[in-house]
Amino acid sequence: MLDNAGVTPSAARLAAFCEGWEQLCGPGPILTAAERHLVILAARRAWAGADSVAPDATLIEEAAHWLAADAGGITEELVANFEARGLDRWRYLETVGVVGRLSHIDFYARGLGASLPELGEPSTEPPTGNIVADATRTDGWVPATSELFAPHVLDAMPAEGDALRNLLEPSYVTVDEIFSDFGVLDHLDRDQIEYIAARTSYLNDCFY
């Protein structure tokens, strides 16, 4: 993967990319691999320019479309509407996690000028069931193990939380370094790195 990139990725980022993609494509805590593939395809259709979801889209595909295309426009009312129609908060949380991590994979590949990784046949292994069963809503809309803090928003599903950090840390900074002075990384200083973070978030209307 990434072998046709216009810029060679670092070994650490390439390893995280490959591991992250493999994890995304397999069964999750609640969703099957086939369902996660549907989420991936729906998000990619949105990024390719689809204005709306297909009339026969499932609820996870509908959620994936909006998370990919306009996450800043998602409201508590919309999430409650999904729930009323049958998409419970756990399945919604896993969908958020898949679209989020897919964003890292696809935007990184596209940014480097490489092909997006392709889906194979989904595994028929069942979901892992690995959730923190007593997680509850704290200050957000989904089950959580504590008040929501960026690197830990998926921790009610421990393997999903680990997968998030495995993508974040080689590309940005380690979780322990977020509030420290880490100097220069790959010839970019902290001003440049935080400008990229803030500017990307501004363009995506993410105020957090």
Added chain:
Amino acid sequence: MLGHANLLRVSSKKNNTNLDIAVVSTDVAPPLKHGPELVALIDAMTNNTSEPPTAERNALLAAAGPEATDRAIGVCATFQMMNRLLDGVGAPVAELLHPVAATLGYDPATLPR
């Protein structure tokens, strides 16, 4: 946006670059090393989700080299991920960041969460 604009302010103060963080929410290139190339690449990656940012990537590559370009693309990709996660789960904005919102031109009372 607000958390990292605040980290940019802290970093800029430490580095004595005295950057006006309002530059985050304008279309003016930031007064940083490779600022024009960085903003062009970020904007292309974020605003065009179906095509690779070939010209913008090559411009940063020529100015800053392959390691910096790979890291810049990785940071932008990371925040494509984090933005969708945080907005998807309904993570609220900390009240202590409201002054940063005002600096960037937003009325804190109208923030979505």
